Amino acid sequence: MKVAIGQADALILVDIQNDFCIGSLAIKDACSIIDVANKYIHLFEKHNLPIFATRDWHPKNHSSFKDFGGIWPVHCVQDTFGSMFYGGLNLPKSTIVISKATKAEKDAYSGFDETGLDNHLKKLKIKRLFIGGLATDYCVRATILEALNLGYTTFFLSDASKAVEQQSQQNSVNEMLIAGAIVLDLNDLVEIE
């Protein structure tokens, strides 16, 4: 399928951070999405369309960490190397950074969870979201399901996303499809003048 990008569209790159690429929660083959993520960035930048980058932004005693009762190794601690966006990702200066799961007592997988993202998008009159990143089965999934609930036309960028568990990749994609997401890859995007 072909989709023309234009006004009212925004790119949302989810949690493309060192810990998910090369650090404590490194996702298999995560680095292989960087080139294509950069191509999406280039395309949206060229058309002056907004680019959002979410980041997992935990305090060092976050409740999702094993030592504090959670299921994950320590990851994406605020202001550490692990929480920085992956160096190879060419985020422009104009990127709008959305920090999530910032409170010790609460985890948040969705980029919309107490972040102001929805308001930001509404102010910019954005209607369609192109969402990819890490990880398909956690934060990308949650962000896409919430975007659909909020009424956005939502595209899942399959070639710019990787799952923590290979097995749950397909389940997550099916769930997103049933909820109304449209699966795309870079070849599906066409530019309008």
Ligand code: VGL
């Ligand atoms: C994520 C596990 C823990 C994600 C965040 O960004 O998908 N996964 N925290």
Ligand code: ZN
């Ligand atoms: Zn996390």
